[in-house]
Amino acid sequence: MLPMHRHVDTDLNDLKDLLLSMGGCVEKAIDEVHEGITKKSESHLAQVEKQEKLINELHTRVDEECLKFLAMQAPVASDLRLVLAVIKINTDLERMGDQTLNICYNGREFLRSTIEQVPKELDSMKKEVRFMVKSALDAFVRQDVELCKKVLNHDDIVDRYRNQIVDQLKTKLKSDPNNTDAYLNLIMIAKNMERLADHATNIAEDVIFVATGTDIRHGHEQIK
């Protein structure tokens, strides 16, 4: 006998698909902003604004659908936890869109400078951030707690890259005060890139909550 099709599953899958579309836009925005800065290309930066608009549209839509779902289905237990996680992940993805736009503004100012080289660690850092974002979303789809733990561990790697980059740029600030603005922009870019990783961490924590019912956000519980 085929398993009975629950109407509620369709709605939850629709919500998941919407979040994944948003996640795709965030990943593209990260790629474009990084290309724009490292290649000093305005056309890549312009793509970030397009993605951010799409993210905002999806953000409003996901919230509307969650409200409808809660009102119509009155879910409990794991379905309720899932919808609450969707609401939170939706907020994080929207703020990630905002962050890519912040990076884009600093990137645009950096493009006006005569500095050609960005710290080489920015590339590795971006790869780590991209891995964390993609993995957090994959973990959400598969409710994969192991993958979430991997995401949480990678946050330290991103922090280390950020520190290395900021330290280099501080040295440059002292030795080359003519390019203060450019170095400050690069510092802000590295710091905001790290904040993207923080949002991926938030998502991983929300997924662990959905999958296990355990809130690990403030170290109250340890997931082994």
Next chain:
Amino acid sequence: MLPMHRHVDTDLNDLKDLLLSMGGCVEKAIDEVHEGITKKSESHLAQVEKQEKLINELHTRVDEECLKFLAMQAPVASDLRLVLAVIKINTDLERMGDQTLNICYNGREFLRSTIEQVPKELDSMKKEVRFMVKSALDAFVRQDVELCKKVLNHDDIVDRYRNQIVDQLKTKLKSDPNNTDAYLNLIMIAKNMERLADHATNIAEDVIFVATGTDIRHGHEQIK
């Protein structure tokens, strides 16, 4: 005849009270971190960490209560919108706690420098931020859309102070490279202080959504 007492009202009022306690901790953390930096006082900075711990405890508790409320009461219409707003405001308040801690870290590094004076606009900026946070929470309690609009308008004032402070510090970075670290810390403090205002803006937008059912977050709708 006395109006019938609805069980649901008690729970929603409890949720509101918990959020207001959190808001009180956030306000105190902002006061302490500002005192700590402007008076170069470590004891004030230590208070920030205490408040942030309380904020985290309340954050977990509010989320638990919202989950319980949704599961037990299956609210609809304005009660449902209110609970969803509580979940979001809870997230914003918790991130504001994180921000005060970030400001605290930069403040602690600044305390180690020989610079005695912070830009005088930092004081006015902090007052604006405090006004926005307090007003957003008052607006939440009273569902006061007019006050929310005031909060949204004040965000521009905070942005202007931040820009003035950062411009001054950029000039100092160029003229006094021996104190690069101190000026960088002050730049980060001003930027993170401005992010507190962004969170207050988010809260005001959520309150408008509860009070009117209108989502104004991405400029889809205008509240006159």
